[in-house]
Amino acid sequence: MSGARRGTWLLALGLGSSLAPALAAGQVRSRGAAYALPSAAADTTRAKSNGGSASSGGAAEGAVVRGYLSSWGLPPLPGNFSFSDSGLVFRSTSGSLSARAATVSLAYVDDENGRAHYIFRIDSGVFETETPGALLEVATHPRWLEQQPSGDGTAARKSAGAEPGVLLQAARDIGSSGYADSLYRLFGQPRAPIGLIGRRGRAAGRLGEYIASRDSLALDPGHMTGVAQLRHALAHELGHRWQLKAKAQLAALWSGVPAIRDPKRYGYDDRSEHQAEAVAFAVNFLQTTATARPAMAASSLSLLEHYELLVPGTTTIARYLLLQPVYRRHPLRPFLASGRLTYALEK
Numbered sequence: 001m002s003g004a005r006r007g008t009w010l011l012a013l014g015l016g017s018s019l020a021p022a023l024a025a026g027q028v029r030s031r032g033a034a035y036a037l038p039s040a041a042a043d044t045t046r047a048k049s050n051g052g053s054a055s056s057g058g059a060a061e062g063a064v065v066r067g068y069l070s071s072w073g074l075p076p077l078p079g080n081f082s083f084s085d086s087g088l089v090f091r092s093t094s095g096s097l098s099a100r101a102a103t104v105s106l107a108y109v110d111d112e113n114g115r116a117h118y119i120f121r122i123d124s125g126v127f128e129t130e131t132p133g134a135l136l137e138v139a140t141h142p143r144w145l146e147q148q149p150s151g152d153g154t155a156a157r158k159s160a161g162a163e164p165g166v167l168l169q170a171a172r173d174i175g176s177s178g179y180a181d182s183l184y185r186l187f188g189q190p191r192a193p194i195g196l197i198g199r200r201g202r203a204a205g206r207l208g209e210y211i212a213s214r215d216s217l218a219l220d221p222g223h224m225t226g227v228a229q230l231r232h233a234l235a236h237e238l239g240h241r242w243q244l245k246a247k248a249q250l251a252a253l254w255s256g257v258p259a260i261r262d263p264k265r266y267g268y269d270d271r272s273e274h275q276a277e278a279v280a281f282a283v284n285f286l287q288t289t290a291t292a293r294p295a296m297a298a299s300s301l302s303l304l305e306h307y308e309l310l311v312p313g314t315t316t317i318a319r320y321l322l323l324q325p326v327y328r329r330h331p332l333r334p335f336l337a338s339g340r341l342t343y344a345l346e347k
Contacts, residue, residue: 061085067129068306069097069122073266073277074232075284076128076306083134090127099123104139106132110261112309119262126262128306162222168196170221174230183235183283185326187242192216208233210240217241232280239279243272250275253320257313265310278313285318292331300332 063083068076069090079092081101088101101122110117118132120139129135174180175194190210197206197220207229209218217237224230243250254275260268267274285307289300307314315336322330322337 063134065129065133065135066131067127069099069125069127070310071097071099071125072229073125074228075281075288076310078303078306081122081127081135083138088138090122104135106136106139107262107264110309112305117309121264126265126310128309164196167220167222170230171196171219174219174221174227174234175217179231179287180234182326183238186283186321186324187238187279188245190215190217190241194219196220208237210237212241212244215241232284235280235283236276239276240272242279243275253316254313257316260311262310267311274311275313278311278317281307281311281314282317282321285314286321286327286330286332289332290330294331297332297335301335304336 061083065081066079067081068078069081069092070076077092077094077097079090079094079097081088081090086100088104089098090101091098103121103123105121107119107121107126110119115130118129118136120127120129120132120135127135171194192214193216195216195218197209197218201209201218202220202223205223207220207223210216211218217234219230219233219237221230224233254271257278260274262268267277285304289303292300304315304318319336321327322333327333
């Protein structure tokens with residue numbers, strides 16, 4: 001793939017996009033497991049004013065709510081929602097994500113470790129916070145939000161019209177990357193080269209699929225908006241491969257792991273998809289914290305709590321992966337792999 005064509009694909013794929021498409025739960029069949037893409041409208045709709053407090057806007061404007069945003073099923077990013085005359089805007093702490101929200105609703109409250117975690121549906125994602133403040137008020141009385149400019153909405157799937165050859169090269173590029181090599185060392189490498197989702201799979205909205213009978217993996221970069229989504233899909237599908245190759249081992253690891261609570265979260269009420277998503281979350285967490293200094297262990301492990309809240313089992317899988325040679329130098333290995341988690345958090 002020439003540098004020009006590669007650059008064209010990266011722009012089309014939307015490396016700078018703030019949101020990524022959803023991965024809806026599929027079923028494990030004899031042919032393998034697959035991601036499917038639901039409609040954004042199924043997740044939440046813009047709340048309508050029911051005559052709520054007219055003063056809610058004044059309370060909201062200028063407020064800042066700290067928490068963690070999980071866009072379209074991807075792992076959560078820490079950051080802040082701010083309320084201003086431009087609307088409700090999220091900016092991640094790292095600066096990698098910026099998005100304006102048009103819809104807010106309270107999904108549920110999760111009492112974890114004696115603390116209340118408020119889970120809001122924000123457009124096609126969820127935002128988790130322990131201090132909801134003005135966000136709770138706006139979700140209850142949305143008049144202020146209705147008066148603001150429309151949100152950015154979901155990122156367009158800009159590369160859907162790209163040539164099949166370009167998309168296949170994109171899929172094979174991620175499959176031959178250093179990131180993929182680390183996954184193969186953990187979960188093994190499929191016999192067949194990575195391919196593209198077929199016509200039927202595309203019609204069903206699938207983004208990734210592992211076909212056990214052929215030990216092959218297919219992706220659909222044309223309906224993803226960023227490399228983060230592509231990496232996540234690869235880890236998830238290789239997680240399915242690991243499920244089939246190490247059933248007894250994974251069953252032992254999974255003992256006592258609670259189910260996903262959120263009915264709209266990928267993997268809800270489907271153990272196989274839940275496990276594969278925990279694999280993808282765990283890999284993302286270990287990659288995200290790979291360069292953290294030892295002094296940052298407490299904040300890194302606190303981040304893991306928020307991954308675990310959305311996809312239970314992430315911590316279990318991360319502990320296991322840290323015992324593998326590929327992560328022998330990971331800065332969190334002394335804490336997670338040796339049971340020093342509580343000590344690190346107390347520090």
